[in-house]
Amino acid sequence: MSILTAISNKITSVPVLWRRFTITGLSALPAIYILQLVVRIQTGEWDLLGPEPGKALVWLTGTWAFNFLLIALAVTPLYRLLNQRWVLVHRRMVGLWAFLYTSLHALAYATFLLQWQWADITSEIVKRPYLLLGTGAWMILLALALTSTRWAQKSLGKRWKTLHKLVYFAALLASVHYLLQIRAGWFEPVLYTVLTLVVLLVRNRRFEGFWKKSDKM
Amino acid sequence: MIIQQRKANDILPSEITPKSTYLNRRKFMTGALTSAAALATSPVLAIQSAEGKPALSSPNELQKQILAASETAWGKDETLSPYSAVTQYNNFYEFGTGKTDPSRYADDFKTDGWKVEIGGECEVKGQFTLEDILKPMDLEERIYRLRCVEAWSMVIPWVGFPLAELLKRFKPLSSAKYVEFTTIEDPKQMPGQRSVFSTIDWPYKEGLRMDEAMHPLTLMAVGLYGEILPNQNGAPLRLVVPWKYGFKSIKSIVAIRFVEEVPSTTWNDLAPQEYGFYANVNPKVDHPRWSQASERRLPNGLFSANRIPTQMFNGYASEVEGLYSEMDLRRFY
Numbered sequence: 001m002s003i004l005t006a007i008s009n010k011i012t013s014v015p016v017l018w019r020r021f022t023i024t025g026l027s028a029l030p031a032i033y034i035l036q037l038v039v040r041i042q043t044g045e046w047d048l049l050g051p052e053p054g055k056a057l058v059w060l061t062g063t064w065a066f067n068f069l070l071i072a073l074a075v076t077p078l079y080r081l082l083n084q085r086w087v088l089v090h091r092r093m094v095g096l097w098a099f100l101y102t103s104l105h106a107l108a109y110a111t112f113l114l115q116w117q118w119a120d121i122t123s124e125i126v127k128r129p130y131l132l133l134g135t136g137a138w139m140i141l142l143a144l145a146l147t148s149t150r151w152a153q154k155s156l157g158k159r160w161k162t163l164h165k166l167v168y169f170a171a172l173l174a175s176v177h178y179l180l181q182i183r184a185g186w187f188e189p190v191l192y193t194v195l196t197l198v199v200l201l202v203r204n205r206r207f208e209g210f211w212k213k214s215d216k217m
Numbered sequence: 218m219i220i221q222q223r224k225a226n227d228i229l230p231s232e233i234t235p236k237s238t239y240l241n242r243r244k245f246m247t248g249a250l251t252s253a254a255a256l257a258t259s260p261v262l263a264i265q266s267a268e269g270k271p272a273l274s275s276p277n278e279l280q281k282q283i284l285a286a287s288e289t290a291w292g293k294d295e296t297l298s299p300y301s302a303v304t305q306y307n308n309f310y311e312f313g314t315g316k317t318d319p320s321r322y323a324d325d326f327k328t329d330g331w332k333v334e335i336g337g338e339c340e341v342k343g344q345f346t347l348e349d350i351l352k353p354m355d356l357e358e359r360i361y362r363l364r365c366v367e368a369w370s371m372v373i374p375w376v377g378f379p380l381a382e383l384l385k386r387f388k389p390l391s392s393a394k395y396v397e398f399t400t401i402e403d404p405k406q407m408p409g410q411r412s413v414f415s416t417i418d419w420p421y422k423e424g425l426r427m428d429e430a431m432h433p434l435t436l437m438a439v440g441l442y443g444e445i446l447p448n449q450n451g452a453p454l455r456l457v458v459p460w461k462y463g464f465k466s467i468k469s470i471v472a473i474r475f476v477e478e479v480p481s482t483t484w485n486d487l488a489p490q491e492y493g494f495y496a497n498v499n500p501k502v503d504h505p506r507w508s509q510a511s512e513r514r515l516p517n518g519l520f521s522a523n524r525i526p527t528q529m530f531n532g533y534a535s536e537v538e539g540l541y542s543e544m545d546l547r548r549f550y
Contacts, residue, residue, distance in 0.1 A: 050305060051299075051301075051516030111520070115524075124508075128507055181506075
């Protein structure tokens with residue numbers, strides 16, 4: 001704990017703008033990596049990701065969407081652990097990255113797998129209920145991204161916090177969305193579900209009282 | 218004016234191995250091998266058994282037999298899936314659940330001294346080496362469509378022999394109603410069998426009804442693309458049943474049993490509501506979690522999913538529909 005506090009103190013002394021630049025830079029890395037894959041596949045290396053590159057990219061963007069969702073959900077528990085406000089300052093930004101990667105995932109699905117054939121989507125959704133769950137999670141994140149401004153926060157007042165608690169519901173939807181696609185390799189979907197549950201439990205049970213008293217965001 | 222533009226990800230004809238190229242390579246290799254055999258009084262080739270047949274069979278022998286395979290009319294009009302796709306995108310859970318796991322982890326898989334145990338309702342039983350099995354066989358090349366239950370498909374030039382030719386040699390009894398096949402179980406060599414995350418009860422098992430097994434379309438393959446079957450594709454001996462979903466085409470076979478009752482099979486045991494015993498390709502019967510009405514012919518590109526309608530019995534209806542004329546295929550999926 002003392003090491004953590006020491007590191008945290010160091011970070012606090014870094015100007016907030018620099019911290020924002022660092023977080024932006026790090027968060028953009030997976031997107032840049034994915035973008036260069038697309039460019040390379042389109043410029044000759046057609047089997048870079050195997051014979052089904054679209055599907056591979058949908059899985060890759062989905063994994064990063066879930067990673068960022070978990071990171072965003074871990075911000076508040078981390079803040080509690082360290083009890084330093086700098087952590088909370090960056091929560092919105094990490095949340096917006098989670099929304100961005102989720103949108104990239106949806107875009108990759110619509111473009112590479114659905115090929116924008118919206119006529120197919122009705123049968124796709126009936127056959128694949130996980131699509132509905134994924135779409136639900138994305139729509140929640142969209143609503144949260146749209147209301148992430150200070151102005152929205154002020155004008156929504158108390159309702160803002162209630163609305164933004166929907167992020168937990170989004171995470172649960174994402175877990176089931178992943179679990180429903182298991183064929184035999186269940187390790188990763190189960191790992192992500194367990195991580196989601198851990199974050200939810202840490203936040204909602206053990207620290208509930210603490211949360212109600214101290215969080216003024 | 219219509220300007221036709223090639224989409225960047227469209228597969229150029231030049232990127233697909235033309236058949237003539239690999240056939241030429243086969244001819245070249247046949248030549249190379251025969252001349253090598255003629256020049257060298259090779260100790261291996263010189264060892265002859267009492268019947269005047271080679272007592273030892275090396276991969277060279279197998280390669281020679283594969284190169285001598287006769288061409289057939291099957292799939293002549295199809296565009297082959299490239300070798301890299303066929304050999305680097307596999308479902309072979311013994312080596313891992315990822316599509317690239319088999320090509321990554323099957324390199325050191327040992328197939329020398331391969332034996333197949335024959336048993337059950339037949340007159341001729343016992344252990345047979347791969348050489349025993351292959352000795353009297355004339356190999357042929359057949360280009361078959363392979364439709365995976367996951368709704369993707371490829372076109373693969375197999376080299377093998379009709380399963381019926383092999384089964385007849387064991388003189389099945391009239392009580393033999395089904396044939397059960399078993400894949401090797403060797404956790405030391407197969408990381409997927411060691412994995413604690415696997416839900417499969419090893420060894421992998423598959424089965425066919427006797428008439429399906431004896432059908433002339435049912436192939437036992439030992440090679441693909443004019444070469445010895447790569448390990449990740451089920452070396453040294455695998456089944457190919459082109460009108461059924463790919464999981465029926467069991468790989469790396471070590472046992473064949475003739476049985477009276479429907480044998481239990483791996484995917485059917487694991488999720489009976491998703492994978493039937495018959496598993497005939499059928500666009501009208503969907504998997505509970507996805508549609509089987511169409512398939513993605515691989516390789517595809519980012520902006521061209523290459524989705525084509527799935528055909529009844531994977532396009533082999535005229536050959537096999539007679540096998541199922543009395544059956545409700547919705548019930549026996």
